[in-house]
Amino acid sequence: MASIGIFDSGYGGLTVFKAIVAKMPDYNYIYLGDNARAPYGNRSFETVYQYTLECVQWLFDAGCDLVILACNTASAKALRTIQQNDLPKIGPEKRVLGVIRPTAEIIHQYSRTNHIGILGTSGTVASNSYVIEMAHFAPEIQVSQHACPLWVPLVEANAYQTDAAKLIIRSDVEQLLLADKAIDTILLACTHYPILKPIIQQFVPESVNIISQGELVADSLEAYLKRHSETETGVDRKGDMLFYTTGEVSDFEAHASLFFGKDIKAQSCNVVKK
Template identity: 60%
Template sequence: MQPIGIFDSGYGGLTVFRSIADQLPQYDYLYLGDNARAPYGNRSFETVYEYTLQCVEWFFEQGCPLVILACNTASAKALRNIQQIDLPRIDSEKRVLGVIRPTAEVVGQYTHTKKVGVLGTRGTVNSGSYLKEISNFYPDIEVFQHACPLWVPFIENGDYQDEGIDYYIRHDLELLFAQSDDIDTVLLACTHYPLLADKIRKFLPDKDITLLGQGNLVAESLTAYLQRHPEMETRVSKGGTKRFFTTDSVADFEENATRFFGEAVRASHVHLEL
């Protein structure tokens, strides 16, 4: 088997995996959550790169010819080095893709004011990756960023439906829109954040503002990628299987993964040196 690998530091990537599996159900998939070392958002570039590369190498050992980093922080802090430095050394025929470029490629289709807001972890925001990528595709779009460091802990702890997080969502949105009243598109640049979409919409200053999650965008980009690269598409096995792995407690992963993936999952443990 040569499944497609899907990686995240924890659970958030399951929202992307859900969209990919819905749009491309014919392929085999492996999902790995590095829950033992999550969250990645506040870790250094060097640490995120080290952890991500270790997980990518694990996918390769399982036979994956293609790995999707369904994690904005890993995409921002590790993807470029892995693509440019490690893949030529490991196997020049394997591929690792991220979630930032597919999002940046299409965000211009959603904004009329050319003002886009980006909400993400500190790691993603501080990397400036969205500023660079969106500018490459749409030089006329102005991007306003804001880091929301408390959102992921609420989500990971299962408290994202409680009223306790409402204050932080309202406050963070106020800080984002204080940068520009003309923002008409808000990008959720963390794969955890779709679980907060209903609450975020409630506190947006205008109901006509577009709220963009990444799941469908990444799934559509992967579909197009496989169509453009038949040499990769023919390598990926097609059995319609989905297997889940975690570096932490299997019981905890299975309990929490359901709300991200939308169905019950069964997982296995992977031991990686911390």
């Protein structure tokens, strides 16, 4: 059946998927987590591109002509190459969208001071994708970035509530705020990070907005489907959701409730063609 594909390197994309389903529950969806090769954050551009393309191709083969990269690292390192180089050969009617552009289009609206801070993986920060995209939509915005390479492992190990983890989170947040004391909006530029939002809030002034991406991406996808009826009409609307992982199914299911908000049943898959 024709579905909308949602891809992430692991569990984090489930926070985006949750927001998408809340806004558009009637569509069919297939979620794919490349847990066997996660995390992507510290991998090279070439590796992230290859892994992402394999997963996108798997979703295409599963009947998803529209795929959302619900992963900031994949959006930063692989999206443009897939859109420009691969889609014309794979199928011009197919579409792959990311999470960076929809976020960059609107994030400036949350800031009063025009100073925004970004917390992301090493790969996302090194790509400067947010800085570049935000300059297109709001060139007056001052952007400061800080990489948090330990945050994803802490979330996936379910170790983020420990005192040691909170010290790490506090240090990263304080380094970002010290880089620009006028920051009044912080973007959580990794789909794992919404899980940490209650902890992050402990270390920032109440006047600072902390923005997660899920709702922004869901709004953008809804608007995209309204503009592109040729894509929207090709998706079945039975409200079906399928979950796949390249890793251990039991491990994926155990983590999924934390990110997705309810228990799910997953299936195993292999995205590498032999």
